[in-house]
Amino acid sequence: MPAFTSQAQAAAVFPQLFEILLEDPQFGAIVRDRGLSVRFVHTKPDLQLHVDADGVRVGGPPAPASLTITMSCDTADALWTGRLLMPVAVATGRIRIKGSVATVVEFVPLLRPAFDRYPELAAAAGVPAAS
Amino acid sequence: MLDLTVPGTAVPTFTSLPPHVEELRDRVRAFAQERLRPAVRRLDQADAADFDWELVTEGHQLGLTRLVISRQHGGLGYGELGVAVALEELAAVDAGYALVFGATMLGQAPLLLSGDPALQARFLPLFAGDEPVLACNAITEDQAGCDLLIPENAVHARDVMRARRDGDHYVLDGAKKFITNGKVARYATVFAAVEGTPGASALTCFVVPLDSPGVELGAVADKMGYRACLGTEMAFTGVRVPAENVIGGEGGGVFVNVQQMNMARAAVAAISTGVARGALELARQWCGERVQGGVPLYRHQFTARKLAEMSMKVDAARLLYLRAAQLADTEIPAPAYEPAVAKLFADRIAIEVAEEAMSLMGARGYVRDWVMEKYLREALGARIYEGTPEVLALAITESLYADDDDL
Numbered sequence: 001m002p003a004f005t006s007q008a009q010a011a012a013v014f015p016q017l018f019e020i021l022l023e024d025p026q027f028g029a030i031v032r033d034r035g036l037s038v039r040f041v042h043t044k045p046d047l048q049l050h051v052d053a054d055g056v057r058v059g060g061p062p063a064p065a066s067l068t069i070t071m072s073c074d075t076a077d078a079l080w081t082g083r084l085l086m087p088v089a090v091a092t093g094r095i096r097i098k099g100s101v102a103t104v105v106e107f108v109p110l111l112r113p114a115f116d117r118y119p120e121l122a123a124a125a126g127v128p129a130a131s
Numbered sequence: 132m133l134d135l136t137v138p139g140t141a142v143p144t145f146t147s148l149p150p151h152v153e154e155l156r157d158r159v160r161a162f163a164q165e166r167l168r169p170a171v172r173r174l175d176q177a178d179a180a181d182f183d184w185e186l187v188t189e190g191h192q193l194g195l196t197r198l199v200i201s202r203q204h205g206g207l208g209y210g211e212l213g214v215a216v217a218l219e220e221l222a223a224v225d226a227g228y229a230l231v232f233g234a235t236m237l238g239q240a241p242l243l244l245s246g247d248p249a250l251q252a253r254f255l256p257l258f259a260g261d262e263p264v265l266a267c268n269a270i271t272e273d274q275a276g277c278d279l280l281i282p283e284n285a286v287h288a289r290d291v292m293r294a295r296r297d298g299d300h301y302v303l304d305g306a307k308k309f310i311t312n313g314k315v316a317r318y319a320t321v322f323a324a325v326e327g328t329p330g331a332s333a334l335t336c337f338v339v340p341l342d343s344p345g346v347e348l349g350a351v352a353d354k355m356g357y358r359a360c361l362g363t364e365m366a367f368t369g370v371r372v373p374a375e376n377v378i379g380g381e382g383g384g385v386f387v388n389v390q391q392m393n394m395a396r397a398a399v400a401a402i403s404t405g406v407a408r409g410a411l412e413l414a415r416q417w418c419g420e421r422v423q424g425g426v427p428l429y430r431h432q433f434t435a436r437k438l439a440e441m442s443m444k445v446d447a448a449r450l451l452y453l454r455a456a457q458l459a460d461t462e463i464p465a466p467a468y469e470p471a472v473a474k475l476f477a478d479r480i481a482i483e484v485a486e487e488a489m490s491l492m493g494a495r496g497y498v499r500d501w502v503m504e505k506y507l508r509e510a511l512g513a514r515i516y517e518g519t520p521e522v523l524a525l526a527i528t529e530s531l532y533a534d535d536d537d538l
Contacts, residue, residue: 075538086246087241087244087245087383088379088383088386090463092464095463099461101210101459102210109246109247109248109251110248
């Protein structure tokens with residue numbers, strides 16, 4: 001059974017997750033100071049987010065971004081709950097990233113606060129906890 | 132700028148490198164020509180276990196041990212493109228010296244891929260100190276080589292190093308073989324299979340400080356080439372490693388390794404390109420100076436044809452590794468196809484070019500003092516590590532048949 005059953009459910013979780021991340025001093029700093037922008041392309045159900053210093057934008061025409069990160073909502077759920085580790089997700093092609101790999105290497109460790117906050121956001125949106 | 136696409140054609144062209152990569156290439160080239168070249172014969176003819184820390188320290192001061200480490204950890208933040216270009220410059224003079232740094236980067240790669248800030252903060256700043264710190268990647272074993280590189284073969288791997296969970300630690304038991312830098316590295320990324328699983332099907336990647344109790348460094352292999360770097364046996368007896376030193380999770384080692392390989396192959400292709408270029412440069416010099424029949428050798432049509440073919444091959448190999456490196460810098464996961472093609476081609480032409488260059492020099496090519504025969508010995512080495520031609524062919528063919536699956 002998929003973790004997310006509708007776009008509305010995904011929209012209730014992921015934008016808020018990245019707004020939380022933008023409030024994190026380290027993550028916020030790299031976005032602001034380096035002008036970093038990230039396009040998250042979630043599939044099944046589809047939900048696209050654009051994250052930059054101005055905040056999180058849902059949908060709309062794709063804007064140029066420093067990094068484009070593509071994964072299914074199921075993969076995102078497995079990743080943020082810690083069931084799927086980043087090196088495995090990357091090596092198996094479940095996450096695909098376009099952009100400067102050097103930037104990704106610096107960026108990924110800064111996602112740490114999202115791992116702490118995701119379970120409560122997902123639970124509030126009715127995403128079933130995986131066994 | 133590195134221009135990969137030309138409107139109206141599918142042929143990639145590389146008009147120039149990004150300025151910061153060009154600057155790195157020029158610095159490494161000057162070092163290789165001025166400092167490394169005078170030492171080449173000594174390095175090549177030294178005992179198998181000799182290691183020139185002084186020259187390695189100079190390479191460290193140039194930044195070669197921290198090229199791929201991010202700036203926040205004291206590194207230089209270069210990607211695969213910078214690494215590959217730098218390694219070609221070094222390998223054009225001495226491939227063994229280039230591999231000292233290539234192997235260190237291979238040992239650093241799992242940490243970079245881990246995305247684990249705590250592990251990165253513990254280990255990566257070590258490379259930015261005043262003294263050179265080297266790393267190694269310990270995967271090859273006596274009975275298991277390619278079985279550890281091909282995921283579907285892992286179950287058939289024999290006598291694989293084992294890891295047993297013991298509370299908040301793992302205990303490693305087993306041995307590794309032909310590990311470049313094993314004798315001189317500060318830490319290793321070590322691959323072991325978790326107990327209770329067949330073969331290497333639960334291969335797991337551990338970061339292991341090499342001063343840990345139970346680590347024993349064995350004999351250095353007496354290699355026919357790559358004499359400036361040391362390939363070592365390593366024994367692990369009851370070595371306790373904290374669970375937080377696992378990269379990619381228990382059983383995730385094979386995925387870490389696949390990514391490492393796909394990233395490393397562009398760099399190894401660059402080393403082979405450098406070896407071919409070094410041989411070509413010597414042959415070009417000789418054929419310009421040596422007079423036969425009243426004209427320099429290169430004026431003879433047979434010789435000219437050979438030199439032209441050799442030059443063409445070196446250029447083509449460089450284009451292939453630049454394409455692979457550029458993709459590895461801009462795509463995650465790193466592609467499998469382009470690095471494998473680049474390495475397969477560069478490894479092959481390095482042998483062809485070195486063999487041809489040696490024959491053009493006649494007896495001098497066969498004499499050690501002239502260094503030419505070193506290039507042929509080095510050219511044969513790169514076919515073995517980070518993917519044999521057979522393993523590369525499997526990776527390439529698999530890509531040819533891969534479905535463009537969606538996520």
